[in-house]
Amino acid sequence: GAGVSQSPSNKVTEKGKDVELRCDPISGHTALYWYRQSLGQGLEFLIYFQGNSAPDKSGLPSDRFSAERTGGSVSTLTIQRTQQEDSAVYLCASSPDTGELFFGEGSRLTVL
């Protein structure tokens, strides 16, 4: 009966390294979303999944960003060749298709 789980909660990496952020949605939720929240900023939409498909990838900032979802459950957001401007909190949310989003605590990424 757990909520949305994200890992790692904190990640410090060096510029140019690749990182993977994981999201475990609430069981049974068909929709899954990724957002990015930079310091003092709102939530920037990145991508959402319906099942394993991503109908809208328009929010991904560049081709260094990719995401996948397997088994209609776990999702991974991958950032290749990280840059300092990628530093932010990455939030995952899942939804049972009611429109209401249930958020995880986020993964804080710091790129040195």
Next chain:
Amino acid sequence: AQSVTQPDIHITVSEGASLELRCNYSYGATPYLFWYVQSPGQGLQLLLKYFSGDTLVQGIKGFEAEFKRSQSSFNLRKPSVHWSDAAEYFCAVANTGGFKTIFGAGTRLFVKA
């Protein structure tokens, strides 16, 4: 594509005073509208939502919001603010069906004694 504007970056109110946070949206069809709250060090929590029907919706913690189609607005209100309401508030809009939810930039609420 939908979009959301929250004109006020931050607002300060006295404890016990009334509150109104503004939200304007842009969407061609009937939107799904939401208000979320993010307290310091905590995740985002849904306050209330509007899908259809009565344009005045009640939420948790004594909050309410009114959908005004003619003004493309969905303002959040509370009659009497408590110190624990200090947080960041986000208005959000989803397309019909509730997919691809877009958030506003947020309004940070400060409550003074």
